[in-house]
Amino acid sequence: MTLCLVAGVVGGCKGAPPAVDAQASKQDRPGEGRERRMPALEGPPGSVAVGVNGAVSSAELHASRVGLAVLERGGNAVDAAVAVGFALSVTHPSAGNIGGGGFMIVREASGRARAIDYREVAPAGATRDMYLDEEGTPTQDSRVGARAAGIPGDVAGFALAHTKYGTMAWSELVAPSVRLAREGWPLDQFHADDLARAAGRMHKLGFHDSAKVFEQDDGTSYEPGDVWRQPDLADTLQVIATRGPRAFYEGPLATALVTGVRQLGGLWTEADLRAYTAIERDPVDFEYHGHRIITMPPPSAGGVVLRQILAGSDHLEMSTHAWQSSAMVHLYVETLRRTYADRNELIGDPAFVDVPMEELLSTAYVANRLASVDPNRATPSSEVGAGLPLPAESPQTTHFSVVDGAGNAVSNTYTLNGGFGAKLVVPGTGVILNNEMDDFTAKPGTPNMFGLVQGPQNAIEPGKRMLSSMTPTIVEKDGRLRAIVGSPGGPTITTTVAQIILQIIDYDRTLPAAVSSARIHHQWLPDKVRVERRTPAALRESLRGLGHTVEEVRWGAGNIGHANCIEVDPATGGFRAVADTSRDGGGAVAF
Ligand code: GLY
DSSP: OOEEHHHSSSSSSSSSOOOOOOHHHHHTTTTTTTTOOOOOOOOOOTEEEEEEEEEESSSHHHHHHHHHHHHHOOHHHHHHHHHHHHHHHOOOOTTTTTSEEEEEEEEEETTTTEEEEOOOOOOOOOOOOTTTTTTTTTGGTTTSSSGGGGOOOOHHHHHHHHHHHSSOOOHHHHHHHHHHHHHEEOOOOOOOOHHHHHHHHHHHTTTTTHHHTTTTTSSSOTTTTTTEOOOHHHHHHHHHHHOOOOGSSSHHHHHHHHHHHHHTTOOOOOOHHHOOEEEEEEOOEEEEEEEEEEOOOOOBHHHHHHHHHHHHHHHTGGGGTTTTTTHHHHHHHHHHHHHHHHEEEEEEEESSSSSOOOTTTTTTHHHHHGGOOOOOOOOOOTTTSOOOOOOOOOEEEEEEEEETTTOOOEEEEEEEEEEETOOOETTTTTEEEOOGGGSSBBTTTOTTOOOOOOOGGGBOOOTTTTOBBOOOEEEETTTTEEEOOOOOOOTTHHHHHHHHHHHHSSSSSOOHHHHSSEEEESSSSOEEEEETSSSSSSHHHHHHTHHHHHHHESSSSTTTOOOOEEOOOOTTOOEEEOTTTTOOEEEEEOO
C-alpha cells in the first residue's frame, strides 16, 4: 500500500492519493458499512492527511508514523494508540511520557464507547498540606522536583486498553519505541530548541544529571538534524516490551524507579507502584444538536465542562451569531465563567468525594446558572468568586487521535503536567517525572500553576486522583463516527475542544478550518478573557466595550492548545487527519 502522508512540519503529500480497492476496503469496515471515497485535501498547507483505511494525528511525526505502521499491519485503532503513546514518550518528551498519566476514549466501530482513566494518584505518604510552608503559604514543591510527582498511570492505562480492545502482541506495540530511543531520531528545530530549553531549566534548578539526558556528551545543545539517542529509556521500554506492563509496577524496574525517586526526595514506595490500577469508566455521553458527544468523566472535569458549555450554547442560542462575533464570544465567555466556577468547586475524584453529576449534566441546571447572563455586559467574576493572576507557564499536555478502517476510534490525552513535568529524570531509567500533584488544591483559594482556584473537593489525599481538565472526545452523527477531538493546555483544553465542536456542528466548518481558528478562553478566575496572539484587534476591542478584561496569552508562541484531531468528511466518508500548526511540531498521517 502506498503511503500518502502529510506532516505538520515535515514534507507533504507526495503526489496523488493511493488507489484504494473499494470493495476490499468496504468488507474490512463492518462497523461503518458505507462506501467511502478519498476526500479532497484542504486546509492549511502541510497540516492535513487524507485516507480511507486509517489515520493518526499527534504532536510528532515519527510517533504518528509508528501508529500508521501498526494500522497498515492490520492492527486496530487501540493497537495503534498504544504504540503512539509509547512513541511520543521518546519523540515528544515535554509531554509524551510513561512517567505521567492521562485519559482515553475508545469508541468501537459498533458505537460502544468506554473511557479509560489512567490518571496519576497521590502516593500513600501524601498529606493535605504537604505543599504549605510553616506560614501556610504554598511552596514550589508541587511543581518542581521529585515531591511533585504522582504515581504514574500510563503503562497501566495502555495495558488496560490493549487487554480489552487490542489485537496485536504487546511487545510489537512497544518495539518501535525501543528502536526510536535506542537508534535515535533526527531532531527538528522545534524539538532541538525544546531540549535546549529543558536542559537549561534543569541546570538552573541544580538538576544537572537530568539535564545531561537532553544535551550532548560535551554539554552543548543538540542542533536540528542531530540524532538524539536515549539509551536508558530504550532499556526501560525494552523491559516493558519483554516482561509486560506489570514490569513498570513491580520487579527490578519498579525498584529502580522508587529508589531513584526517593534519592531525589520524593515519596514513592514500591507499594504505591504495585497498587496502581487504571480504571475503565462510563464516559460522559450526551446529545448536542443532532450529534452524540462521548467524553471524559471525573476525575477529569473535561466532560462535565464540555457538556455545560454546549448546553450553554444551545440555551443562549450562540450559533445565531456569527462565529467569533463579539456577541457570540460574549455569550460563550459568560458560559465559561459560570461553568469553571462549578469545575473548580464541585468536582474531584469520585472515589473520594461526592460529585453532583446528575445536576451538573442537566440542561435545566445549566439554564438556571445562565439566567444571570446579561447579553450586553460582562458579569464580573467577583460576583461569582475572587480573581487572581494566571502565571505564564506553558501548559504541556499532548493529545493524539487514531482511527482505523473499521471505524474504531481512539481519542487520547496524556501529560506530565508542566513541560518536562517535575524537570527530573529518574536516574538510569530515562523516565521523566510528572508534576501532576500541582493539579490538586494545595490550598483552597490559592491558584495552581494554571491559575485555577480550586476547592476542598480536590484536596490531596493518599491514593486520590487529582482533578484534570483533559477532554479526549469523540463525536458521532447518525450512529457514524464524525470526529476525534482533543488538546493539551491545562484548563484551556476543554474550551479548545468546545470551540472545535461548535464550529464543526453549528457553523458547518471543516476540521482544518475549525482547528486553525484563533482560540479564546475564560476560566472564572482570573476574570480575564484569554486570547491568542492571532485574535483580531477588532474583536478584542468589542469585548472590552462589553466590560471584559482581555489579555493575550503569554506562553509559547501566544497560542492556546494543540489540537491534533481527525474527522470523517461528511461529504465523502473519508478520514481527514489534521495536525495543528498553531505550534511547531505535529504530524498527520493517513492511508
Ligand atoms: N495537567 C493538566 C490537566 O490534567 O488538566
